[in-house]
Amino acid sequence: xxxxSSVLSAAEYLKTHPAARQVFDAIARASSISGxxxxxxxxxxxxxxxxxxxxxRTEGLIQADTPELLDAFLYPSALGFxxxxxxx
Amino acid sequence: MRHFACWVMESSSYFGLWAMSxxxxxxxxxxxxxxxxxxxxxxxxxxxxxxxGFLNAIAFGLITTRDTLPAAAIINAPxxxxxxxxxxxxxxxxxxxQSFSLQFxxxxxxxxxxxxxxxxxxxxxxxxxxxxxxxxxxxxxIEAGLRSIYKNDFQALTEDYTRVMHLAGLKVETIxxxxxxxxxxxxxxxxxxxxxxxxxxxxTDMENARRLLKRRRx
Numbered sequence: 001x002x003x004x005s006s007v008l009s010a011a012e013y014l015k016t017h018p019a020a021r022q023v024f025d026a027i028a029r030a031s032s033i034s035g036x037x038x039x040x041x042x043x044x045x046x047x048x049x050x051x052x053x054x055x056x057r058t059e060g061l062i063q064a065d066t067p068e069l070l071d072a073f074l075y076p077s078a079l080g081f082x083x084x085x086x087x088x
Numbered sequence: 089m090r091h092f093a094c095w096v097m098e099s100s101s102y103f104g105l106w107a108m109s110x111x112x113x114x115x116x117x118x119x120x121x122x123x124x125x126x127x128x129x130x131x132x133x134x135x136x137x138x139x140x141g142f143l144n145a146i147a148f149g150l151i152t153t154r155d156t157l158p159a160a161a162i163i164n165a166p167x168x169x170x171x172x173x174x175x176x177x178x179x180x181x182x183x184x185x186q187s188f189s190l191q192f193x194x195x196x197x198x199x200x201x202x203x204x205x206x207x208x209x210x211x212x213x214x215x216x217x218x219x220x221x222x223x224x225x226x227x228x229x230i231e232a233g234l235r236s237i238y239k240n241d242f243q244a245l246t247e248d249y250t251r252v253m254h255l256a257g258l259k260v261e262t263i264x265x266x267x268x269x270x271x272x273x274x275x276x277x278x279x280x281x282x283x284x285x286x287x288x289x290x291x292t293d294m295e296n297a298r299r300l301l302k303r304r305r306x
Contacts, residue, residue, distance in 0.1 A: 004202070028120070031122035031123070032122075032220060032223040036253075036292035037292055037293065040256040040257065040293065044257065046257050046258060063217065065217075065221070071287065073220040073223055073291070074220075075213070075216035076213065077213055078212070079209070081120065081208075081213060082209045
């Protein structure tokens with residue numbers, strides 16, 4: 001279970017990385033979205049998006065259903081849901 | 089006979105209470121999951137419902153007396169009074185559980201709010217994972233339909249893949265290289281490359297892929 005310090009650390013990360021915040025918000029808002037779907041809807045270059053998604057996954061904010069992030073469907077993790085309600 | 093009538097009345101009260109708990113939780117989860125099917129097939133959601141429903145039943149028991157409902161004194165309709173008490177009990181339980189903490193000597197000794205928020209987040213993650221699994225299944229069935237068409241129609245694959253992936257920001261030269269690698273491959277490698285290319289179409293844009301499949305089949 002995500003502790004309060006993890007939530008604060010993740011919130012700080014989103015606050016200091018606006019591009020990551022934009023991608024995270026799009027994942028949280030969507031009913032279901034893949035890496036390619038995000039690239040299309042946010043008009044972000046796939047290579048740049050892949051790096052942002054890797055960082056978000058490293059921070060523990062998102063989960064993916066396949067290891068290849070652009071081909072995967074993405075969704076917020078439990079920490080992502082808690083952080084999302086904390087920063088909104 | 090009177091006992092049976094009382095039992096039926098009491099059972100229907102608790103059934104309504106559990107139904108109200110379920111409706112409240114589905115309403116709470118829906119904006120973040122956007123699929124009732126995914127919510128209702130998530131085991132963590134059922135655990136949350138069982139806990140909230142049980143506490144709701146206790147709260148309902150505490151605010152009703154043996155034979156009468158306090159709300160009946162102000163609402164002149166028995167069923168409406170029952171629904172009002174069920175609603176108040178449900179709202180009360182959720183309000184208390186989502187904000188309850190007990191401090192002693194400046195330390196939080198009981199923090200139900202944190203526990204509920206953590207478990208709710210775990211249940212939301214599980215429900216979204218379930219939604220993704222359902223969407224992956226839908227993408228898979230579209231992919232299977234498109235694959236059978238593209239396997240014998242490279243021109244159609246080139247047109248559709250280029251259009252969809254170009255909109256997703258993939259560079260034209262990368263698209264060209266991927267399609268060339270597919271057409272020049274053979275055997276198992278060819279099958280794998282075709283799977284990779286076709287899979288990306290519904291994954292990138294499910295609605296568009298559905299339309300493409302319909303059009304190509306026509």
